[in-house]
Amino acid sequence: MGESGTRSSPTPPTPTNQFAILSLVFAFVVAPLGIIFGVIARKQIRSHGGNGQGMATAGLVIGSILTGLGVLLVVVQIVALASLTSAVSSASRSGAYDVTATAAQVPATAPRTVAAQAPRAASRVAVPAEFHGTWTGTATHSGYRRSAVSIVVSPTGGDLSYRFTELSCTGTMRPSSASGSRLTVTETYVAGTGQTACPNGSTATLTLSSDGSVLSYTSRSGATAELTKATP
Incomplete structure (x- = not known):
């Protein structure tokens, strides 16, 4: 169906x-x-x-x-x-006005000539007479062998001189300050074959013993020595 x-x-x-x-x-x-x-x-x-x-x-x-x-x-x-x-x-207009007004208020002045000044000579440090003479001894260097050393302090003033025999070098010591039995100097290498071992540009201290017979040498380069005055 x-x-x-x-x-x-x-x-x-x-x-x-x-x-x-x-x-x-x-x-x-x-x-x-x-x-x-x-x-x-x-x-x-x-x-x-x-x-x-x-x-x-x-x-x-x-x-x-x-x-x-x-x-x-x-x-x-x-x-x-x-x-x-x-x-x-507004700021630009204000700035321009201030500059103009200031320029108008400042009177014109004639140029000033400044006289050249001669450089002043560096003052020398007076070395006490107790340091005068030739001092000799043996120095011990930090990182180097021991070496005979002599330091000459001239009575006429000027720089001191040093010589390290075994290091084969010489140089000068310029006094920078003196106080009682202590003298501070700046070491400068001058000549020799031991330039790398010699003190150069360092500060050293020279100290006299109480009786003036021993000169203690201590350098920032690491060198130290006990020196005695050579007999004239």
């Missing part, structure tokens, strides 16, 4: 309005287009039906909010730029 009547075909799904989809997408990309597409989608849905009313409304609202924020940001930037330009212009 056959079936009576005919089957009704299923109703096709209602399509989503394309402008509604575009409205929601462009609301985050180009907000003004989201507003335009949202308005078009809502009109088409009211006239012809279809899905997407919620998407169109959401695109319209989000697009409106973002567009308003963009306009507000542009207005703030324009106001800030105008204020900055006005402040710079």
Whole structure:
């Protein structure tokens, strides 16, 4: 026995309005287009039906909010730029006025000629007479062998001289200060084959014993010695 009547075909799904989809997408990309597409989608849905009313409304609202924020940001930037330009212009005018007024107030003066001054000669440190003479002994060097040493202090003044026999070098000692039994000097290498071993550019201290018979030599280069005055 056959079936009576005919089957009704299923109703096709209602399509989503394309402008509604575009409205929601462009609301985050180009907000003004989201507003335009949202308005078009809502009109088409009211006239012809279809899905997407919620998407169109959401695109319209989000697009409106973002567009308003963009306009507000542009207005703030324009106001800030105008204020900055006005402040710079005012400062420039004020600075120009101050410079002009100051120049008008300063009287013209004739150029002054400064006489050249001759350099002052370095003052010599007077070496006490107790140091005068030739002092000899054996020095111990930091990192080098022991060496016979002689230090000559001339009674006529000037730099002292030193000689390290085993190190094959000679040099000078320029007094920098003298206090009682202590004399501070700066050592300078002059000649010889032992340049790397000889004191050069270092500060040394010469100290007399209480009876004046022993001269203690201590150099920042690491050399030390106990010297006695040679018999004339």
